[in-house]
Amino acid sequence: MQRLYQQTKSLCTKYHHLSHSFKPNTPSNLFHTNHKPTKQTHNPHAFTETRSGLGLARLDTDPDTSPDDPTHCEFSADVEKIYRILRKFHSRVPKLELALHQSGVVLRSGLTERVLNRCGDAGNLGYRFFVWAAQQPNYRPRYEVYKAMIKSLSKMRQFGAVWALLEEMRRENPQLITQEVFVVLMRRFAAARMVKKAVEVLDEMPKYGCEPDEYVFGCLLDALCKNGSVKDAASLFEDMRVRFTPSIKHFTSLLYGWCREGKLMEAKFVLVQMREAGFEPDIVVYNTLLSGYSQAGKMVDANELLKEMRRKGCEPNAASYTTVIQVLWSREKMEEAMRVLVEMQRSGCEADVVTYTTLISGFCKWGKIERSYEILDGMLQKGFLPNQTTYMYIMLAHEKKEELEECVELMEEMRKIGCSPDLASSPMGHDPTNWLQGLDNLPPRMQPNPCSIS
Template sequence: MIKILGRMRQFGAVWALIDEMRQENPELITQQVFVILMRRFASARMVQKAVEVLDEMPKYGCEPDEYVFGCLLDALCKNGSVKEAASLFEDMRYRWKPSVKHFTSLLYGWCKEGKLMEAKHVLVQMKDAGIEPDIVVYNNLLGGYAQAGKMGDSYDLLKEMRRKGCEPNATSYTVLIQSLCKHERLEEATRVFIEMQRSGCQADVITYSTLISGFCKWGKIKRGYELLDEMIQQGHFPNQVIYQHIMVAHEKKEELEECKELVNEMQKIGCPPDLSIYNTVIRLACKLGEVKEGVRLWNEMESSGLSPGIDTFVIMINGFLEQGCLVEACEHFKEMVGRGLFTAPQYGTLKDLMNSLLRAEKLEMAKDAWNCVAASKGCQLNVSAWTIWIHALFSKGHVKEACSFCIDMMDKDLMPQPDTFAKLMRGLKKLYNRQFAAEITEKVRKMAADKQITFKMYKRRGERDLKEKEKEKKDGRKRRARQRQWGGDRQKL
């Protein structure tokens, strides 16, 4: 309960719960209760509140010690409050003898912030306290150097580790390889990998995954496969993440057959493709116009026990729309809504679907799709969703239907955006439909009064916004026309 309430930042409720525990079951109050609370305060960047927990603990019969202090220090450093953690450390180091864990937390925090001078100072403090850095400390510092692109310092630190008798492990080398791959220094990354093997340090799955990811990111897929084969020969079983790196590289090169072969290979070796893998290959199939292949992969995915996610539905719907398969697009959209997967981020898909249907003069089909959304219990349609639908209807000439749905929206206590109102009034004026105009105007006037908005200002703003949007569209058309003309001139040259 404390974890959940803390995550929701209901800190008053947390303290009330702890007080209830003190009255009814005081034996349940342990250090861990307060450690959880500290971590939640730290993640919320409420540093002072996190520190105050230390002072509150004795009131509940629980004395803080160096373990609790270490947890607080760690939480602050991991959540971007390393400066405050360093200040707290100086205040507390005379109360509790610092341990390697305390120094490690500070060093990690400074490295994460890119403050390498401060991180080095922590290393000096450690040595002054008679504590020898261990592999975790060195790896944190290596990570800091690598993140800052200071590879020379990283290599020097590797040598120092060996001199001190602290042999670099797989994490040490992987940190360097990751940074080199990130900056396309692939040959150098390979040299580090070879040095790792020569030193007798066995590469693990993470090391191979990092290398494969790096080579695939820069289009070196063949080398990625070579590393995959080597990894398997070394007795490491590849996971879905590794295959995903290779799959994305094939997707960038639009190599659908290679993606399908990779899926088959995964199934053969007992590493079943996950949802991300299927999403990638289905997206490529749809992009290349192979919608039937996308459907086949979808069915294969479901047969393997996987349920399509939001991304899968959006990919498939867009694929159908691009190929003009409107019935199939509608069916998948309604299924997505039925599964409770339609939320605000999918409004773009809703807009594309409605515009495509209305462009093809499939008004009833569009209404059916909209009613499916409106009737769904899991969908709380806001003004933005209604605006998408109303504007789509209006832009395709269905002015009366747009007005009718605008009234439905207002009946749900949602006020239309000013430019929507201005657009509808303009359309009704052309149709000489005064009855509809009067009904909508009266409703808007009443809603404006309830919200303490001046109707004249609302109306004026709508007309202004509408003109600005029309100007933006006009400028956009001119810009695209110039770009087409410029492209044609270049071809002639």
């Protein structure tokens, strides 16, 4: 291991200059990539009001502040101050309102949505602040604020409050009502498995001066299929074919839904329907079906599909091969997974960070740490820098063997390539006490650089 690791260290040094432009890639979803909608929504949300009057809370007209702006830190401080007030007084409305008035925070453009984002899953806190802000003279919520509030209330399943908010928008800011607002609501209904309510949104949209189209209908199908309601989505698709012209995105969503359920016969039927409608499968469609075959253990069919892709002129990409590799390592067929990597490289398709990380995770899972270092070295030789996820798999494998020294070495190397480790990325990061006790037991030469742990 030390020989391999020394090679890794030298390669890390060689590619250190790449770290400044490196953006970590995480294998969030190897199986399905949405056709990106081309529909764009207009956000007519000018913010022009000013306020001067009683109280210390003030309204400003400063434009939105980006993270690179010098005032971003000031935004962060204000958000944290408001968040602490909300946490302390959320159940005592009069005291909450008084504390917000006396906070000295400038109620300006961009602040409200940042506070809502800070509240996260504590939607009741965000709602309290939204209500208070809306009561301030001359304050009119922006489009982003309404959208964030609808997301938050929907996540809390306060759908009655969502419709009430939409009514308020219709009365006071009808120009802010866009298709995307209803898409957010549809997705939350679908996530709650409230299919009828999700479909009813289509019928309600015209009442708010917003007509549904193929884009909105596609978002509804996508939400239903991703939340386990593919049967309902398929039925809805058939019922609405006259009203909404089918698109390749519609078929892809249904295909994904059936593959996710393991219903490959239904998935193949969707493929037939797609071709009859005049659409040829693209890389997204093929990768979705490839995932379905692989997850079902039908590797022969998966390999045949790869051949068909080449015949049809739709060359498999890194996601295609990585899908197969992931299924193979989950079945402890690592040598077959490596053969897929070789085939991938011979075909001229370059592996990416996700591919290498998938292989590393497989070798680590089955206790073959030496092989994971070989993959790590190959990855670095190709110019790809590993991310926290890549290192996490190796550290977990070492932790299982109680090899804490190796974990510390990895954290040092992460720091050298600009991939800052933190306690959460360490195997014992969920229990900092155990982690720190482990560090105390290391010999002095192995004590990590304090700057490497944030």
